[in-house]
Each structure stands twice: as C-alpha cells, then as structure tokens.
Amino acid sequence: MFATHTVETAPAASRPAMERVTKAFGQLPDAVARLAESPELLNGFLDMSAAFERATLEPVARETVIMTVAVRNDCRICVALHTGKLRQLRADPEVVTALREQRPVPDERLEAVRQFTLAVLAAAGGVGDDDLRTFLAHGYSERNALEVVLGIGTYTMSTLANRLTRA
Known part of the structure; x- marks a missing residue:
C-alpha cells in the first residue's frame, strides 16, 4: 500500500533528507523510501536519531537500547540493520545473539x-527507585x-512506522 518513493517521486520536503541518507549509505534504504511519504516523520526520525547518536551513552549501549526496542516491537528491518551496526562496532557476538533473542546479555x-x-517501557517511564x-x-x-x-522514543517511532509501511 505505501509507496516506495524515489527522490523524484517523494514529497518535496522529504527529498533533501533522502539525498543525505543516500549519500551516507550509498543507496536509499527501503524504510527511508517508505517513510518519505511523511516528511514530518522522516525528518523528525532522522533528527532524533542524530540527537541519540550524540548522547553520552557509549555506542554499544545505544545499540542495546535500539535492539531492545526493535526486537520487542518485532521490527525485522530494524533488527537486521542494527545487528549490522553492532557487528561494525565489534560487539561481542554473544551480546548480539542475546539481544536478538530477548535474553540476558553476557555483559x-x-x-x-x-x-x-x-x-x-513496561512502566511507561514510571520506573521504580530500585530499577x-x-x-x-x-x-x-x-x-x-x-x-x-x-x-x-526515537526507535519506537521508527519501528512502528516501519511496521505500518511494511518496510
């Protein structure tokens, strides 16, 4: 149902982001091509993702958050992409497998x-003092x-949109 846009077919407000992503990845990922239908969502996600990348959590810890959300929300494209990112970061293969299988991580x-x-996630932010x-x-x-x-927040938006668009 959702179009897989090219830079030429996407709404004008999505095109600059699509061009940046294509330049960064060497191709236009399917998820971006589908999210381009909503420039607000696409640009909002990319801005929030960039902000998360600037966070003080170390890279593998950030990817742990992302994979936890992606697996919980059953976003297969996110799990695949972020498995690759964890491998690029040279994360322990046992960590990657545990995250993918929703089991305790050996680190x-x-x-x-x-x-x-x-x-x-379980407490909608209202975690207990012990947690x-x-x-x-x-x-x-x-x-x-x-x-x-x-x-x-960033990857809940992404995983839900990716599932909705069948990316």
Missing part, C-alpha cells in the same frame, strides 16, 4: 541498559537514564 553493564530499557538505582549502580548517570528515554 553486565549492557544487561543493565537492556533491563532499564525494558523497565522504562533506577540498579541502572546507576552500573556506572550510568541520570543523564544516561534520560538518554535511554530518547532512544526509546
């Missing part, structure tokens, strides 16, 4: 990120806790 700090992400203390006890900060929320 204590990353497992704290995964568990905190799940707690935030927050556990996260902080693994060397994370209150800023990092808020960055987890940023990642959840």
Whole structure:
C-alpha cells in the first residue's frame, strides 16, 4: 500500500533528507523510501536519531537500547540493520545473539541498559527507585537514564512506522 518513493517521486520536503541518507549509505534504504511519504516523520526520525547518536551513552549501549526496542516491537528491518551496526562496532557476538533473542546479555553493564530499557517501557517511564538505582549502580548517570528515554522514543517511532509501511 505505501509507496516506495524515489527522490523524484517523494514529497518535496522529504527529498533533501533522502539525498543525505543516500549519500551516507550509498543507496536509499527501503524504510527511508517508505517513510518519505511523511516528511514530518522522516525528518523528525532522522533528527532524533542524530540527537541519540550524540548522547553520552557509549555506542554499544545505544545499540542495546535500539535492539531492545526493535526486537520487542518485532521490527525485522530494524533488527537486521542494527545487528549490522553492532557487528561494525565489534560487539561481542554473544551480546548480539542475546539481544536478538530477548535474553540476558553476557555483559553486565549492557544487561543493565537492556533491563532499564525494558523497565522504562513496561512502566511507561514510571520506573521504580530500585530499577533506577540498579541502572546507576552500573556506572550510568541520570543523564544516561534520560538518554535511554530518547532512544526509546526515537526507535519506537521508527519501528512502528516501519511496521505500518511494511518496510
């Protein structure tokens, strides 16, 4: 149902973002081609994703948040893309497999990120003091806790839109 746009067929307000993504990836990902139907969603997601990339959480911890959301929301394209990103970051293959299978991660700090992400999702942000203390006890900060929320928001938008558009 949703069109797979090219730069030429997309709404004008989506075209600059599509061109930037194509230049960065060497091709236009299917998800971007479909999300282009809504310049607001496409540009909003790309802006939020860039903000999350600037967060103080280390890269593999950010990817842990993303994979936790992507697997929970059954976004196959997101799981595939972010499995590749974890491999580029040289994440332990056991970590990648555990994230894909929704099971505990063999790295204590990353497992704290995964568990905190799940707690935030389950409680719609209203996590208990014990959940927050556990996260902080693994060397994370209150800023990092808020960055987890940023990642959840960004990739909830992405995963739901990707599923809706059948990307």
